[in-house]
Amino acid sequence: MDMFLQQLVTGISIGSVYALLAVGYALVFSVFNFSNFGFGPVMMLGTFSAFYAIPLLHLPLLPSILLAMVVAGLISFLMELTVYRPMRKKKTLKLYLMIAGLGINTFIPNAAIQIFGGGVHPFPSDWARATIQLNTIAVPRSDILAAVLSLVMLAALWLFLYKTRTGLGIRASSLDTDTAGLMGINVNFVAMIVFLLSGAAAGLAGCFYGMKYSVFPNMGAIASKGFVASTIGGLGSLAGAVISGLLLGFLETMIAAYGSSTYRDLIAYALLVIVLIFMPRGILGKGMQDKL
Amino acid sequence: MGYLEGIAISASINIVCICGLVILTGYIGLFSMGHASFMCIGAYAAAILTKYYSFPFIIALLIGGAIAALSSLIIGVPTLRGKMSADCFAIATLGFGEAVRIIMSNISHPYFGGARGMSGIPAYMNLGWALALAFVSIVLTLNYARSQHGKLALAIRDHQDASELIGINIFREKIKCLMYSAFFCGIGGGMMAHYYTYMVPNVFNATISNNLLTSVVLGGVSSVTGPAMGTAILTFLPEVLRFLSNWRLAIYGLVMVLIMRMRPEGLLAHKEIHQPIVQLVRFIRSRTVRSTDSGRG
Numbered sequence: 001m002d003m004f005l006q007q008l009v010t011g012i013s014i015g016s017v018y019a020l021l022a023v024g025y026a027l028v029f030s031v032f033n034f035s036n037f038g039f040g041p042v043m044m045l046g047t048f049s050a051f052y053a054i055p056l057l058h059l060p061l062l063p064s065i066l067l068a069m070v071v072a073g074l075i076s077f078l079m080e081l082t083v084y085r086p087m088r089k090k091k092t093l094k095l096y097l098m099i100a101g102l103g104i105n106t107f108i109p110n111a112a113i114q115i116f117g118g119g120v121h122p123f124p125s126d127w128a129r130a131t132i133q134l135n136t137i138a139v140p141r142s143d144i145l146a147a148v149l150s151l152v153m154l155a156a157l158w159l160f161l162y163k164t165r166t167g168l169g170i171r172a173s174s175l176d177t178d179t180a181g182l183m184g185i186n187v188n189f190v191a192m193i194v195f196l197l198s199g200a201a202a203g204l205a206g207c208f209y210g211m212k213y214s215v216f217p218n219m220g221a222i223a224s225k226g227f228v229a230s231t232i233g234g235l236g237s238l239a240g241a242v243i244s245g246l247l248l249g250f251l252e253t254m255i256a257a258y259g260s261s262t263y264r265d266l267i268a269y270a271l272l273v274i275v276l277i278f279m280p281r282g283i284l285g286k287g288m289q290d291k292l
Numbered sequence: 293m294g295y296l297e298g299i300a301i302s303a304s305i306n307i308v309c310i311c312g313l314v315i316l317t318g319y320i321g322l323f324s325m326g327h328a329s330f331m332c333i334g335a336y337a338a339a340i341l342t343k344y345y346s347f348p349f350i351i352a353l354l355i356g357g358a359i360a361a362l363s364s365l366i367i368g369v370p371t372l373r374g375k376m377s378a379d380c381f382a383i384a385t386l387g388f389g390e391a392v393r394i395i396m397s398n399i400s401h402p403y404f405g406g407a408r409g410m411s412g413i414p415a416y417m418n419l420g421w422a423l424a425l426a427f428v429s430i431v432l433t434l435n436y437a438r439s440q441h442g443k444l445a446l447a448i449r450d451h452q453d454a455s456e457l458i459g460i461n462i463f464r465e466k467i468k469c470l471m472y473s474a475f476f477c478g479i480g481g482g483m484m485a486h487y488y489t490y491m492v493p494n495v496f497n498a499t500i501s502n503n504l505l506t507s508v509v510l511g512g513v514s515s516v517t518g519p520a521m522g523t524a525i526l527t528f529l530p531e532v533l534r535f536l537s538n539w540r541l542a543i544y545g546l547v548m549v550l551i552m553r554m555r556p557e558g559l560l561a562h563k564e565i566h567q568p569i570v571q572l573v574r575f576i577r578s579r580t581v582r583s584t585d586s587g588r589g
Contacts (some may be wrong), residue, residue, distance in 0.1 A: 035379040085551055092556050093449075095321050098382065098508055102325065107545025114538055120571055171457055172536035227383050235377060269387025276370040276380060 002136045008259045010251070013143035013212060013247020016150035020205035021226020022233060023154065024198035031194050031238035032176040034094045034161035037101030039202060040220025046072025046203030047123075047210045047219065048116060054124045061125050065076030065149070069203040074197025079104060080191055105220065123210040124219055136209060142211035153204055154242060157197065161238075168191060174236065214226035228268045232275045244283055266270035295545075297419050303527040304422035306507065307481045310489040310523045311429040312476030313504050314524025317515040318558075320441055321449030322372075322381050325501055325580040327477050330360040332496035333394060333579065335480025335485040339413045340403050341488065353425075353482040360469040360478025389501060397494035409492030410485070417487035425483060426520075429476060433516045436472065436565070446514065499541065502573040506544045507550055512558025517565040522558075541554055 028036045050068035053059045059067065083100050090158065122129075133214040161167035166189075173180040173190045181187040202223070209222055229248045233240025248268055256264040275282065305429035308329060317323045341347040347355070366387045371381040380472065397407040436442055444465050447455040454463055485491050503526065511522030530540055553556060 029379075033377075035382075068587075081547060087556070088554060090556075092552075093321065095317075095323060095378065095449075096552045096556040097324060098379065099505070102323075102502070102505065102550050103545045103552060105545070105550025106506075107542050107549060110542035110545060116540065224383065224386055227379075228387070231380055231383060235379065263394065265385075266391050266394060269384070269391055272387060273367070273370050273382060276376070276384070280374055280376055288478070 003257065006137045007253050009137065009139050009180070011144055011250035011253035012246065013140075013146045013208065013249075014253060015246035016146050017208050017212070017227045017245075018226050018248050019242045019245025020153065020201045020208075022159065022222050022229035022245040023238055025227050025230040026206075026233070026236050026238050027198040027201075028195050029230070031170065031177060031190060032084075032088070033096045033172065033177075033236075034123040035101070035235075036076075036084075036198070036281055037110070038081075038083075038104030039076075039101075039198070039226070040223035041112075042072050042076045042079070042111060042131040042199050042215060042220075043202035043206035043223055044112065044220040045187055045207075046199070047206035047215055048112070048217075050203075051121065051124065051215045052209065061127055063260075065204065065207045068207050072203025072206065073196040073199035076202065076247050077192055077196045080195040085188070085191065086237065094231075098109040109267055116217055118217060120214045120216040122214055123207070125263050128211045138168045140212075140249070142208065146208040146212070150205060151207075157201075157238070158159055160197075166190075170194060173270050225268050228272045232272055232282055234284040237282065240282055240284030280281045299527060300532060301417065301419060301422040301487055303524045304426035305480050305487065306504070306523040306527055307426040307520045308429045308483060309477045309480035309504055310511075310519045311433040312473030313508050314433060314434060314511075314519050315442070315445065316470050316473035317508045318504065318515065318519065319437060319449060320466060321548075322378055322466065322469070323505060323507070324385040324387035324473070325382055326387070327473065328498070328500040328503055329385075329392035330364060330474040330477035331481030331500065332392050332493060333363050333481070334360040335481030335491055335496070336396065336404065336410070337478070338482030339410055339485040339491070342414050342416065343410070343412065344403060349414075349421070349486065349559040353479050355556065357475040357478035358481040360481070361475040362366035364470050364474035368470045370465050371468070373463055385501075386498070389496075389498060393493050393496060399411065407493065409490060409495075411490035413485050413489045413491070414488045415486060417478055417483055422483065423478070430477075430516060433476075436489075437514075437516055440473070441465070441468065470573040488572050502541075503544065506548050509548055509558055510564070512561040515558070515560045515564055516563045517549055518558060518560030518563065520561070521565060558567075 021039070024039060025035055027065050028034070046068040049071040049140075052062040052065045053067050054061070083104065084097060087097055087100065128145065129140065131138040131140045132144070161170060169180070169185045170190050170193060172183070172185055173187060177187060180190075205226070206219065209219060215279035225248065226245065229245040230241045232248070233242070248271065251271065252264055252267050309327070313324070313327060332351075334356035336351040337357075341352035341355060342349060347487070353480035367381070367384045371384045395402065400406055401495045444460055445457070447460060448462055448465055452462060504523075507526050508519045510526065511519030526544075530537060538545065555561075
């Protein structure tokens, strides 16, 4: 039982990383109908900014996480500004947007290996590494922080999307971007907000991943699991992304704990294929009507 | 000479793989992040057939390709049905690539060798075979692209709904293209195994899939010889630019982004290298025909 609870804590914390990443994918997909394959590098660069800010600027943990979110958001927006927006304006095929994203996904991590070095580093925060003894299970502080902050982030995101005018604009654009543009919604502004938000989610997820495992230039590869989660949840559905992210994290840790850890990385893809066979639209993908 | 020969053989192997991917990416507009897995399957199948069952080289290659094509159904059937977005297919291929690599590394059967891979594969591959296979693949793919199959694929890429309305079975066409591409990647993998005579599953990683995709993107969509030329360039250039070798993958990524941004249809979009020659021949023939006509008149 203790082991199960311990694994459950781990599952929830890694699941919240997946959920944040999946939400980042879902935000962009819901408005622009393409998957931002350049999402992993955003997360990696955000984490590296926190990684360097803590020892160099002597920032405490929370401000450095905030810094990671801001940096990741700005990088994500920069990507939209320099690559995706001009391509969208030319009305190119969706395929080309995705290949460009894949190019970013190859370019930035490999350039980062040359610049930062290929080493694997621990996240430089002693506070997060300490554990809290709860009855019989030991919970790392980073896991609690991950669960709490992701919840706060998701709640803030929900409030923003459903209770503000800008959020209304984003939801309108997610139904039909072109028509929303005709109705006086500034689609470029919506794009800015969406890419900033998804980048911020990636920065947060990256910090948790760095605390739980380590910081290295290829850590963006984990974002593909976030993409799997967002596909399982139904492309473009925020609630589905959160649920399937947590589900994926839970299943992975359980199978690694009680089954074989060799095949842990395959769970996500096996689950993806199974879900796509029986529910081609994903768990919560109901079609075009209610995406956000 | 051996050095140049080695590069030429690598380029030919890449051309064979590209010939499949051209149809998948350049014609029907799906893109794959895991075609190295089909190379892996083809390579293992062909190598086991030649090493343990002493099959003839070419038959082993063909069987390897066929097994790769059949295995592509595992991802093709769930992700290409209905109106599924191309994103699902892309991420499923990525997962399939990982899965094949991990499964091959963990098979304990002595034929496969697990993570240590296979060695002692007969060295059947030489320059003649490589060039011949590359040439045959290009000709076959050109014919495929010019046939009805290629035209249907183009129609689906440009407007899926419209092509469905005129009665094209989208699912069948997509599966056909996927199997075609997996077949050629399987053959390319088999060629690779018989050239290096040893292999480990980790060779067939996402980097190879990415390099294949970069060549297709660089060479241009709706063109067969363009990507073939693209992959030849991408095989030769790193040899010349040795001082940049650490940055090679970063540059590949940058090339991909820049091409998509500036000229998304690639260098030789909708054109073939041999077209000018064909046109010249036609032009000369038409002139001679006209002069004989006028001579008669």
